[in-house]
Amino acid sequence: MTVRAGILGATGAVGQRLIQLLEPHPDFEIATLTASDSSAGKPYREAAKWRVDTPIPDTVADATVTETDPDAVPDDVDLLFSSLPSSVGAAVEPGFCEAGYVVSSNSSNARMADDVPLIIPEVNADHLDLLEVQRDDRGWDGALVKNPNCSTITFVPTLAALAEFDLERVHVATLQAVSGAGYDGVTSMEIIDNAIPHIGSEEEKLETESKKLLGTFDGAELDLHGVDVSASCNRIPTLDGHLENVWVEASDDLTPEAAAEALEAYPSLDLPSSPEPLIHVFEDFERPQPRLDRTLGEGMAISVGGLQESTFGLQYNCLAHNTIRGAAGASVLNGELLLKNGYL
Structure with missing residues (x-):
């Protein structure tokens, strides 16, 4: 099974590292990239000032960046990785979850919320089942998972x-x-x-x-x-x-x-x-x-x-x-745990 994935905030430093990690991933396929309104509508190579130590993948370079809005994300995307600034994440991540998307987020907002799993898979994978509480309390079809600082x-x-x-x-x-x-x-x-x-x-x-x-x-x-x-x-x-x-x-x-x-x-x-x-x-x-x-x-x-x-x-x-285990890689690892545990 190949999971169609998107990246919220794809042009930033963590978004670029997510692209680097996801492009060769055995289970995930990059299907959509979002960024700020000023970047929306541009090819990714123009929207992002690429700073990662490998070239922009050809599969991504000419992809059109969309606005960070649930209506702009295809319905067949199964998982969203969020690298948004915390203030933006707090404003938009719940809307994606309400729309039915599962979000694996590196943003710092809501990490300490009672019903949001904060996960390092090797440490507390069992906390992922807090999503059942989250969905019952919030009425979401989607879900929100955080990795730590x-x-x-x-x-x-x-x-x-x-x-x-x-x-x-x-x-x-x-x-x-x-x-x-x-x-x-x-x-x-x-x-x-x-x-x-x-x-x-x-x-x-x-x-x-x-x-x-x-x-x-x-x-x-x-x-x-x-x-x-x-x-x-x-x-x-x-x-x-x-x-x-x-x-x-x-x-x-x-x-x-x-x-x-x-x-x-x-x-x-x-x-x-x-x-x-x-x-x-x-x-x-x-x-x-x-x-x-x-x-x-x-x-x-x-x-x-x-x-x-x-x-x-x-x-x-x-x-x-810090940008692999501590950020982008942590979100990808949480995505792998979500897939293994049947949440996608």
Whole structure:
């Protein structure tokens, strides 16, 4: 079965990465591309200033971009990937769901809504059944699924692997790449020879989304995990790859050796975009590094290093590619889970 898919916000950085990932995908076929009114009606090659490190696929280059409206999307499209700005997503995504479309969204709006599944498939695939609650409550024929913030995705799989040790407190400091802010998000004069020790609203996303992802779903309600998470987020002059320093306090004895074993054993899924292994553990304390390790598992793996005991329990570093695992690839992986679980 080939799923006809569309991309909402196809001309932006994440939209372009979605095209790169979907064009060769075994299950998904790009059937429609939407963007702002100023881009609608243009061939994609003219509407988008292409910045991805592979050429625009021929199957997409001459496709006509449409407006981001349910009436402009063909009825035979089964799945929409949304990379819209959050303000736009909040305004238009519900309309697509009301019209019967299933939306796998990278946009930050509604991530913490009680009836919206926030999913990392390898961590909380069972939360997808929250869609049954969503459809009953909202009367939608379609559905809305979210993937987390790019920095949340980086460290939460490592917490899931360590959850057996009864997590109590987590402290995380992020060193986030400039691509996480979008192409125009940080000027060269701001970031070259510099680091910016604040990213607006980012700390809150890590602190709240992690508790939802690690929570439990009983078929009717989702209970947040009780772990306390505190975050400090920093922008640094790397292009791609969010590096994070993590301190974990647990009730049970959590040694570096036990942590390494649990991280390495944490399973991936039988989905095309889920890498094997999901978590790569380095013995070298100088790894992972963004330039060297962000493309592990075709950009979908999480890498960990520097496991050691500290005053605050276990300390380690982790890394993920923020525009692949942390954004476009996460949405594609959620689309694969939707397909496998019969929601398309």
